[in-house]
Amino acid sequence: MKNIYLILSFLITTALFAQVGVGTTNPQQVLHIDASMNNDSSTQNIYEDDVVVTAEGKLGVGTINPITKVDLRSKTLTDNVIAIGSTTQTATQAKEGALQYNGNLKLSDGTNWINLPGKSLNALVYANNSSNQSLANNTQVLIKSWTKQEDVTNSLDAVTGIFTAPKDGVYVVSFNAALSSAAIPNNSYIEIHLKSNASQGVPEYRCLNSYPGFSTGNATNISSINCTGIFYLKKNETLSPNIFHTFGGSRNLINDASYNTLTIYGL
Numbered sequence: 001m002k003n004i005y006l007i008l009s010f011l012i013t014t015a016l017f018a019q020v021g022v023g024t025t026n027p028q029q030v031l032h033i034d035a036s037m038n039n040d041s042s043t044q045n046i047y048e049d050d051v052v053v054t055a056e057g058k059l060g061v062g063t064i065n066p067i068t069k070v071d072l073r074s075k076t077l078t079d080n081v082i083a084i085g086s087t088t089q090t091a092t093q094a095k096e097g098a099l100q101y102n103g104n105l106k107l108s109d110g111t112n113w114i115n116l117p118g119k120s121l122n123a124l125v126y127a128n129n130s131s132n133q134s135l136a137n138n139t140q141v142l143i144k145s146w147t148k149q150e151d152v153t154n155s156l157d158a159v160t161g162i163f164t165a166p167k168d169g170v171y172v173v174s175f176n177a178a179l180s181s182a183a184i185p186n187n188s189y190i191e192i193h194l195k196s197n198a199s200q201g202v203p204e205y206r207c208l209n210s211y212p213g214f215s216t217g218n219a220t221n222i223s224s225i226n227c228t229g230i231f232y233l234k235k236n237e238t239l240s241p242n243i244f245h246t247f248g249g250s251r252n253l254i255n256d257a258s259y260n261t262l263t264i265y266g267l
Contacts, residue, residue, distance in 0.1 A: 028064045029054045048074050086235075103167020103235050123166055123266035126150040127158065128257035135179065135251050140193055140244045143177070143253065146262060156264070162240045163264055165233035170267040173205075173231065175241045178224035178259035179251045184211050188246045192227035196239035205229030222254065223247075239264075 021027030023034035029052040036049045052060045060066030062074030072080050086102040087094065094100075096110040104120050106113040131145035144161040153166040165171065173194055189210040196203050207227030211219075223245075231239055241262055245251060253260055 024050075028052065029060070032064065046076075048076055103169075120167060121153055122169075123153045123155050123163075123171065123264060124150060125156045125163065125262065125264040127156060127262045129253060129260035129262070130255045130257040131253060132180070132255040133253045135243055135245060135253065137249055137251075138244075138246055140242050143175075143241045143243060143260075143262075147257065153266075156262075160240075162238050165235055165237050165239075166266070168234045169232070171231045171233055171239070172228070172263075172265045172267065173239060173241075174226070174228045174261075174263045176224070176226040176259065176261045177241075177243060178222055178254045178256070179245070179247075180254045181220060181222045182247065182249075182251055184219050184221060184223055185248050187212055188248065190223050190225050190243065190245040190247070192225050193242040193244060194227055194229040194231075194239060195242055196231050196233060197237055198231055198233050198239075199237065200234070201232035202229070203231075223251075224259065 019027040019030055019032065021032045021034070023037040024032055024039045026040065031053040033051040034049065035051070036046070038046050039050070047064050048062050050060075050062065050064055052064050052066065054060070054066060058066040058068065059070045061070075061072045062080060063071055072082060074080050084099055084101045084105070087100045091098070091108040091111055091113045094108045096108060098108040100106050100113065105116040105118070107116055108114075126149045127146040128149065129143065129146050133141070133143060133145065135141045142161055144159060146156065146158040146161055148156060148158050155166050156163045175192055175194060177192065179190070187210075189208055191209075192207045194205040205227060207225060209223070209225040211223075233239065243253075
């Protein structure tokens, strides 16, 4: 019975007062929340921290007179921004008019997520390497310990050598490497493996430099190789530069950074 009285009391109170105020004794709309309870503290009302709902169902944040369905345009506050995140929903699931941010703003037309005009920074990495890293025979070795000369999106981990895509897109990768002078046996070879975990397109590129030898016997020299690949990476997918060789024993990356370079560019 007590609960019934409380409900009736609430309904009667709601009916008597056309406007409800929370934190304010002077509500300006059907529902008016003054988070800082500062509207009555001076002759100049302060609405930056207020939230209102009008009789037309319009929502105002930082303004008590919203013009659109959702209005965040405060007259005195400078950070009138709205944060938009990403989603795993397809455009069909999200329906027309939905927005998401996944490296850049995308709008759903009900079928596809369409990139809106205006671009965020493209990845641009230039790094070199003089680490003299040891490379075991007949083993794929990830090249680490890079020195970054440029990385506008901070996407290359210089310690691990792993690049993480800052947004969905096409990435052009170029890797040049040379090994310190040593014996190069007949019929040996060196490969670059540009590897990624890309879920679309070509996930790995390999480039080969072979030494058939013929009748010359073993030679001692610097061995070098370069490789370029084009990847389609989604945000947070990764790629890495690797070397594989069959020279019969461990070799070292030459300790001259001008020979060992890595360039990555997002289109």
